[in-house]
Amino acid sequence: MLAKRIIPCLDVKEGRVVKGINFEGLRDAGDPVEVAKRYDEQGADEICFLDITASHEGRDTILQVVEKTAAQCFCPLTVGGGVRTVGDVRRLLRAGADKVSINSAAVKSPDLLQKASQAFGSQCIVLAIDAKREPMPGSGGMYDSEVGQSGLCEALGLNIRQMMDWMHGIKTRMDELPKRARDPRAPEWTVFIHGGRINTTLNAVDWARLGTALGAGEILLTSMDADGTQKGYDLGLTRAIAEAVDVPVIASGGAGGLEHLVQAFTEGKADAALAASIFHYGTHTISEARQVLRSRGIEVRDP
Amino acid sequence: MKIAVIDYGLGNMRSVEQALAHLGAQAQLTSAPADLEAADALVLPGDGAFGDGMKGLAEHGLVEPIRALAKTKPLLGICLGLQMFFESSEESPGAVGLGLLKGCSKRFTGAAFGAAGGLKVPHMGWNRLSMARPHPVFEGVADGSHVYFVHSYYVAPADAADVIARSDYGGPFCAVAGRERFVGCQYHPEKSQRAGIRMLRNFLDWAGR
Numbered sequence: 001m002l003a004k005r006i007i008p009c010l011d012v013k014e015g016r017v018v019k020g021i022n023f024e025g026l027r028d029a030g031d032p033v034e035v036a037k038r039y040d041e042q043g044a045d046e047i048c049f050l051d052i053t054a055s056h057e058g059r060d061t062i063l064q065v066v067e068k069t070a071a072q073c074f075c076p077l078t079v080g081g082g083v084r085t086v087g088d089v090r091r092l093l094r095a096g097a098d099k100v101s102i103n104s105a106a107v108k109s110p111d112l113l114q115k116a117s118q119a120f121g122s123q124c125i126v127l128a129i130d131a132k133r134e135p136m137p138g139s140g141g142m143y144d145s146e147v148g149q150s151g152l153c154e155a156l157g158l159n160i161r162q163m164m165d166w167m168h169g170i171k172t173r174m175d176e177l178p179k180r181a182r183d184p185r186a187p188e189w190t191v192f193i194h195g196g197r198i199n200t201t202l203n204a205v206d207w208a209r210l211g212t213a214l215g216a217g218e219i220l221l222t223s224m225d226a227d228g229t230q231k232g233y234d235l236g237l238t239r240a241i242a243e244a245v246d247v248p249v250i251a252s253g254g255a256g257g258l259e260h261l262v263q264a265f266t267e268g269k270a271d272a273a274l275a276a277s278i279f280h281y282g283t284h285t286i287s288e289a290r291q292v293l294r295s296r297g298i299e300v301r302d303p
Numbered sequence: 304m305k306i307a308v309i310d311y312g313l314g315n316m317r318s319v320e321q322a323l324a325h326l327g328a329q330a331q332l333t334s335a336p337a338d339l340e341a342a343d344a345l346v347l348p349g350d351g352a353f354g355d356g357m358k359g360l361a362e363h364g365l366v367e368p369i370r371a372l373a374k375t376k377p378l379l380g381i382c383l384g385l386q387m388f389f390e391s392s393e394e395s396p397g398a399v400g401l402g403l404l405k406g407c408s409k410r411f412t413g414a415a416f417g418a419a420g421g422l423k424v425p426h427m428g429w430n431r432l433s434m435a436r437p438h439p440v441f442e443g444v445a446d447g448s449h450v451y452f453v454h455s456y457y458v459a460p461a462d463a464a465d466v467i468a469r470s471d472y473g474g475p476f477c478a479v480a481g482r483e484r485f486v487g488c489q490y491h492p493e494k495s496q497r498a499g500i501r502m503l504r505n506f507l508d509w510a511g512r
Contacts, residue, residue: 001471002450003429028499045429054368071321075496076451096317098453111435122350123425123453217425246423301429301449303496 005272006007006043006289007078007250008279010035011207013052015061022282029136033068034230036270040073041287042112043303047073048220048274051081051197063095080128080220084177089116101126101220104193105205107200108156110170110214117215118243122247127216130196131189131204131237132224141190141201148199155198166200174206177213180244189223189237190237196224204237205244219245223253230256232278238268258284258292265298304511306330306439307342309369309384313351319381322493326504327508331385336368339502341434344510345376347487349383350453353408354395356383366401373403374383377510378485379440385480385487386458394456402481405461415473421480422473425455429488432468432478439509441468457489506510 011018016030027032036047047069051062066079080101081091089100106113106127117125134141153163175205182188189204200207208219221241223234233251242249249272250266255275264273278284293300306422308320310332323330323346330346331338338343347369349356360366361451380388389400392408400407422512429449434441450470457476462467467486479488486506492499 001430002426005428041314043496070318071325074318074322074325074493074500076494094317096321123350123427218427244415248423248427271423282468302447303449 001299002271003045003299004270004293005250006261006286006293006300007046007048007272007274008039008044008286009048009050009252009274009276010278010280011050011052012062012065012081014055014058015065016067018278019280032065033072036069036071036073037078037292038076039286043074043301044075044286045292045301046076046078046272048078051079053082057136063091066092066095066097078126078198078220080126082114086112086119087158089120089125092218093120099126099218100287101128102216103128103130104155106211106216107191107193107202108166108175110210113214113216117217122215122217125216125225126218126220126250127208127211128220128222129204129208129211129241129279130192130222130224131234132196132199133186133234133237133284134190134193137185151198152200152296153289155194170202170210174203174210177206177209180205180209187236189240193222205240206243208241212247218248219252221252222251226254227252229254232256232260233264233268233270233273235263235268238264238270242269242271248272258289261289262293262296266296304328304344304512306344306346306505306507307339308348309339309360309365310330310345311333311349311356311363311365313349313356313359313383313459314382316348317348318491318493319348322503323507324499325508326375326500328507334363334365336364339365339368339372342376344506345372345378346381346382347378348381349387351383352394353386353392353400353456354398356387357395357400360387360401372401372403373485374483376484377506380487381396381493382454382489382491383399385489386456387460388485388487389460389479392437392456403420403485404458404462404465404482406459408458410456410478411473413473420473425453426457426472427453429472432470432471434468435466435477437479438467438479438486439512440503440505444498444501444505450492450495450498451487452478452490454489456502458487472481
């Protein structure tokens with residue numbers, strides 16, 4: 001039986017850890033390699049780096065971070081953020097990443113998932129989805145305040161006509177998938193890109209299904225509503241996606257305590273739970289998390 | 304100790320090389336048959352499709368050297384490397400394996416898998432090993448240890464005596480197989496933290512004997 005995974009995630013900007021890390025005895029708490037090594041020693045089941053470097057010039061720093069980490073950490077390493085091309089995926093894998101997550105670029109060009117998974121195998125292509133709950137059931141991805149179509153066009157680098165073609169292309173492909181049962185009163189979620197700033201109006205469950213049909217081997221699912229609240233994962237979202245795809249789902253966004261991890265696996269039906277603050281600030285250790293999960297009958301690893 | 308990590312253009316060879324280097328071995332990524340000849344032991348890693356793997360070995364002129372050297376030098380196969388020890392795979396009909404062991408690779412299928420059964424393919428993550436028989440590579444590794452798997456196909460040895468350890472995913476399957484001086488594991492020891500590093504260290508010790 002597969003063990004449920006606990007994954008600490010580090011936001012990295014120009015080679016430095018962004019959120020504060022509070023570990024005793026770390027020489028440099030801003031060095032992602034040192035932090036990753038500490039998590040590896042604690043028995044993390046996997047480590048995730050999210051590169052949030054904005055500038056194009058700064059992008060290569062993540063490759064050095066990955067290379068140094070892979071030389072010292074002997075657990076799986078997932079890297080994402082700013083991945084746009086098959087070449088980007090290749091460079092990260094060659095630097096020592098085991099999996100590469102793709103977010104906005106996959107929405108812009110879903111074929112990227114197909115090309116990357118054909119080139120390197122589905123097992124190393126993770127589709128990252130940032131999803132937000134629709135304000136009202138059946139509202140179809142419309143929100144009160146948003147940048148709307150013009151923002152979406154700008155983010156995609158398309159004019160309005162091209163954007164309509166792009167949208168039509170994706171929706172046609174979604175329609176070609178086997179029909180799924182939809183309850184009009186049940187909540188739905190919409191996909192946002194560019195760090196959650198741009199509403200794509202795409203339905204998150206349909207996008208997850210299309211992404212996995214195209215070759216993504218795992219879904220890294222972040223709830224924008226829950227992220228940063230420390231009030232727990234969006235269990236409805238997590239469960240909706242986990243039940244809709246046949247690849248593993250990593251729950252992300254909202255973990256504020258160990259009970260939230262338990263919920264991600266039980267109610268949320270996730271395969272892995274990603275967390276940042278609860279581990280970074282030293283509130284809990286990975287091994288405490290493991291003990292709590294085990295005491296609740298969830299299969300976890302004995303490191 | 305000189306270890307040749309066989310590079311035939313597929314998968315993440317670097318992690319294996321780095322893990323071996325971490326243990327003090329002189330690990331060399333190579334696709335030259337002469338380097339294999341000169342090494343004390345061989346590691347055959349790999350991710351990806353069986354057919355592509357065998358094609359990669361053939362293109363580098365490595366099929367016959369590996370077949371021959373497996374009789375004389377310690378050889379560790381990892382993931383696809385283990386699958387290529389066998390004769391064939393359902394993944395790539397028609398492709399011929401190294402044939403060091405009899406049997407083939409099969410895809411995880413059946414009622415337990417997919418939307419109906421709930422088990423996902425690839426089998427990806429940490430799962431337990433259960434030893435079928437003692438082996439020097441598993442000295443000091445507790446029975447039931449978790450190791451890191453990423454695969455959609457598993458090997459089905461024709462001869463049960465070749466099975467060294469099993470894991471369970473919708474039913475038991477062979478996770479480690481080998482004979483004489485070659486041993487292959489379906490999971491990634493280089494990604495299996497303490498337990499995996501211990502296995503690699505054991506392999507080096509065993510190769511040195």
